[in-house]
Every structure is written in structure tokens, then in C-alpha cells.
Amino acid sequence: MIDQRSHRLPSPKRMVYFDIAERGTVSKAELLGRFSLSGTSMTRLLEEMTAEGLILASGFGPSSGGRRPILYETNPAFGYFCGLEISRFHSALGLFDMRMNPLSFVRWRMDEKMTPQALADRVAGAVQAALREQGIKQEQVLGFGIGSVGPLDRESGIILQPLHFPAPGWANVPICRLIEERTGFAAQLDNGANTALIGEHWSMRSANPQHMLYVHTGVGLRSAMMSYGQIIYGSVDMEGAIGQMIVQSDGPQLYDGSNFGALEAYVSVQALEKRAQTHAIMGASPLTELFGVQPEQIRYDLLLEALRQEHPYAMELFQQGASFFGIGLANMINMLHPEIVIVGGTLIQSHEMFLRTAIDIARKNTYYHPQYQPVFSEGELKEDAVATGAALMMWKQLELR
Template sequence: MSLQRNNGMPSSKRLIYSHIAEQGTVSKAELLDRSSMTSSTLTRMLDEMVSEKLILASGFGPSSGGRRPILYETNPEYGYFFGLEISRFSSTLGFYDVRMNPMSLTRWRMDEAMTPERVVEHAAANMKAILNDHKVDPEKVVGVGIGAVGPLDRERGVIMKPRYFSSPGWVDVPICRMIEEKTGFPAELENGANAALMGEQWAMRGSKPQHMLYVHAGVGLRSAMMSYGQIIHGSLDMEGAIGQMIIQTDGPRLNEDGNFGALEAYASVQALERLAQSRAKISGGEWPERLQSSPERIRYELLLQELRQNNSHVEELFRQAASYLGIGLANMINMLHPETIVLGGTLINSYDRFYETAISIARKNVYYYPEYEPVFTKGELREDAVATGAALMVWKKMSI
């Protein structure tokens, strides 16, 4: 088994296989409706795919007057995939069969010790243990999909210069080559937001969403867009550009090379930490005593703890940040017109009111609302979306 490295049109065999995979079980008659093949050609192809153990004849469907039709489904043991998320707070390693069923999910914190070399060693050791636990021959592993914080050079498999990693060394990291040398498995790289969107669309495939926007709100802000079911790649792989959307021309900036009044200065983990630190200094003793911390040591985890204790000061900080994110979302929605908006990241998932406030503000500022009313969701996969989408990327490039 190998990965297809070309970008050509998918073969008829690939199209038939993908339709079976998306539907779960399907009859020959349904496949004929989706293809331009003759009945005899499709029959030969299906017989060939069964003999290759690519698909299984799984039983019979209901009769419509004649013989009951044979039903086909993918063979879950045909191949296996690893999906690796590399993010700022934590990383995730997922192991999947051909049906994208998660057989194992492992997470670890990305602290100061997690250099690129250590991450690769840790991931490789976990891959070996997972294969042993599931008694899977390494020869059946098709590859490793990597979803990472950008900017990236996807063609060369290099993580270029991401911000805000706790560990040093995350500059010009040839992550694909490092994984391949350590594991022997081919690797493919995609930015994490794109991978998450691919994973979520797969999970929602029953409703057939085609035009989707994904926004991740965490340490930074990341986004991805899909049109007609295809990820939109720009000339540069800069998934964090949404954070530089200017929403207040005379506003602050989060970093020296960022825009003044950019969204990331109002609606990110770092923005919340800095604002809380500033408020604590201005208020004198009240905030530091309440938080039992000096202003400089206030971190996101402490703010979440205060949210759980109904600290009204911290609740107001989150409400303001969510309102700004809602404005940024409205700007993107008015420009891109997605049918579905998936929101992820620690700001979305750790505090329900943040999510509710953000989508409420976005809805109020969407042009043509309520005639145009996109669907907002936290997604089906949530924190597993990047790893799943990364594995799915390899699945889509599997030679058939």
C-alpha cells in the first residue's frame, strides 16, 4: 500500500470506493446512479475490489420485486492510519481503521520539554505501543497525517515559524521527514485548522455540508474554509491570518509584528490573560487577593477556575472577548457565506457562555439575516477533529 502523490482527478475506482465509504453500506443500483459506468463494468469492478479485500459483500438489501441486491461496505482491516495533532497547549495521536473509527486516542501536554525531537520520539513510541496493543502489522499502516499550527510549507512537510510554543526549537522543523525516519511510515502535513475542518465535514457527511467555515479560538486564532467540499488553500499557508483582522483601527496589538486593533488582541487566550493582569494591577488589592496571585502570574487556567466560582469580573472579561469574536465571525460570514460554521478551541469548549455570546453577536451582524441563516456548531469531533482530519487526509491519498 502507498500514498498517491499526484493531484490528478480521482479514478472511477476511487470514486466508487469513496461513495461506499461515505454511505456505510450501498447496493450496486445505488452505485450505478452515481457513476457513468455500464452495469457489467461496475460488476467487474466490484468483484475486483472484493477480491482485493478492499470492500466486503456484507449481505443483502430488501427486494424491490426481484432478487435481493448485494450490499457492499469497506473492509475496516484493509489499512490503518495515524493522525497527529501538534498544537500549542496539547498534542493528540489518533489511530484509525479504514472507516475512520478511532481505535486509540492519546493526548499529552506541550510544555517546555516538548521540543520537536521529543514530540517525534514520544509519538513514535506511542505508535509502536498502539500497534502492539491492537496486534496490527506495521505493514498495514498506510501513513501518518500531521495537523500542525502554521505557518507551514506543506509541500516540503516543514513547520516554519509558529508562535507561542512553550518549547524552543519550533522553527523550520522538517516534521514529515523526522516522523518518516523515526517510524518508517510516510507522512503528510496540513495545517491544523484545515485538518479539523476535514474531520468535521466527514463526521457530518450525513447532512452533506459543502460550504463550511472553521474557526479555532485558543492561544491564537485560526481558520479554514471549504467550498463545494474542498479545502481552500491560499498562496501562503497562513491559518492564523484571521487573528490579524482589524476590528478597531486605534486599538492595541498583541505582538510587535501584529496589526493594531487586530482581533487576536481582543479574543484569544493571551488577550484575556493580559487584560486580566492589567485589571488586577489597576484595581489594587481586590483582584490579586481574590485570585490569590500576583498580576503577572495570572494565567488562563486560573481564570477558568474563577469562572467556575462565578467571579463576575472574570465573567465580564470573557463576555467582552466573546463579543469581539462574534464581530470577527460576522465579518468572515458576510464575506464568505458559509452554510455551516464550526467553532473550536479552548475558548469555545471550556466555557459555554463564551460560545453562546459569540454566535449571538455574529447572528445579529450577519447581512441578509434571517433570510440567510448559517448553522453554528461546536462540531461532532471537537478536540479530536484535527487528529481525525489529519488521518483522513492520508486516507484520501491511499492508493486504490
């Protein structure tokens, strides 16, 4: 299901503006070649947008025999957008101009004190500080996008029942209302995986990719899919559904209510911690002696330290997880057939071996391989993708009449 919010009938003004935005700098002749408008109508439209401050005349292009053509580009200072990422490990806030250039970026750890109210207060203070620093007036901010872990009620702007937040109170959180009350800006909510994919798609716009898959693996697994440049939405929130993909029918259950043998029981921070703790209890893990801890004290940071030391136990533990992740990727690829597969998250960043193993397994299990070979990428925006995409989500809904 394509999101109907992005499927409104566009006006000529809107289409021309966003074409200029995506291409950078264009001439009237180039625009006439792409739109069914008369020369007079295009001239009037460009003059109107220039007078409003939406676009700028940025100089002259090369002559093809006559007068040199005027070149047009978007005005970065026409307005500004905020993008907020909310995840279990950290949150990030970006302030962007109309060209989606980041003017400010701040991050916070999501510790046991970071309740929804505390985060909203922190965000409001950071927004005001950024506006003062940049000399931007409150009324120049045109929207506030939020990309969050799910599950969500996007239409109501509510974070429903997310797992594994360190702080209490993250159930049924009206996050859009909290942000709007504290900042005064209209806010809109979407899954972080979706906004990350929106951001990465924008960063790759020169290549014009149409079909993209985004998969994030960390505390949980999240995914998003884009077809013909539009995010695909289901009838229910799908962000974490990839984690419940069954990869071994008689496998373990990670937590109550999850599927037995689900992908996240093998590929997630909790899964690796749980497996290492079980091994330690059984006397099959060297980590308790290596770090001087009890089995229940084995946490991801210790596993990561052992991996950085390339300890054989840690290397094998992460390689097994990467192999299952590769199987999960292959299943998604075989169903969705993307051009580009973007992977991110804590486990992807853990060691180059993890990414290499996962991609190798995914390729070997992709149908039609080697004739069909999607491009694998860690993305261009990486850790900034969610917040950037959240701001882009609002920018793309800019009303132009």
C-alpha cells in the first residue's frame, strides 16, 4: 500500500519546484522539456516562485547560439525543517534548510532517565538553541518530522508498545503532541526505518533508484521497502516484522510473544547476549574468565570488546549471527527484488566480518543469482539517515499552490 499522504494530485508549481530541488540547477528550457507547459506558463510560474522567494536565479548557463539561459535553483533560506530520531540507544535532532543541508545536529544517549517527557524537554531546548545560533525565527520552521522505533500509530502520532527502552513510560506515548506543545511546530510521526530509507533515497537521487530495501539490525530488527520511489505501507505497522521471520522452525524464542526460531532470536543485541550468557552458564564460554564477570553480567559492550580483540569465541558468535542475517536478507530480496539493499545498525558496525559474511550468504541464496545482483550498501547518511529522512518527510509535504 502506497502512503496516500504522498499521493495527492500535485500542482504544476509543486512539480516544477521539486524537480528543481532534485536536480540542483536547471534552465527554463530544461524544465519545458520535462513538463507539458507552454513557454508563457513556465515563465509566469518561475517569476512567481522567484518573487515568493522559493527559488533563486543563480546565474547563466552556456549559450547554444542565442542568449545565455537563466539558471534556477531552490532558495535554501525560504524555510527550515527539524528531524528527530528516537531509538533505544540514542536520539538525534537535526535542523535542515530547504536543500536538506544540516545546519545543526545533536545526539543524546537514551538512558534510564530519558523518559518521553524528559526527551521532549531536551528536544525543545536544543531546537531553540539551534534557532538562536543560526539566526532563524520561529515562524520560519515549516515542520517537525519524527522517526521512531515502533510499533506506532502514525496517524495519531503515538508510540505504542516498544520494547527495551531503558527509561520507563515509553508505552502509548503521544509523541507528536508532546513535541508540538513544547516547540510550537506541527509534528508528524513515522517509523525510523521508513524515514531512514527516505533519507538514503534522497542522498542517492542522482542515480534515481526506484526499488530499495532498508534493514537495520541492533536491539531489534527493522525494515522498510520503497517501490517506484514511494515507501510501501501495510495495513498494520510493519517495521519490526522482519524480526519475526522464522528461519529455524525448532529454534529458540527470544521473549514471550515472539515466534520460535525467529530471525531476531539469532540476530539482535539481546540474542547475542542471551546466547553468550547461556554458554557461560554451561562452562562453554571464556568470557567470564576473560573479563572477570558472572554469566549474567555479560552484555553487548563486553561482546563487542572481545570482538575488537578478534577473540575466537566472539568472532564465531558474531559470524553465526551474520550468517542468519544473510539468510533473512535473502528471504527479503527473493520476495521484494530491490535494486539496492541498505543495511545499518549496531551489528553491521560491529566488525567488517559481520557485513561481509551477511552479504556473502545473502548473495548465495538470492534467486536468479548471478543474473540478478542487487547492490548492497551501508548507505551514504548512515547514522544521520533517520533524522534527515524525518525532516525530508515534512519537506515533501510542503503545500505549494
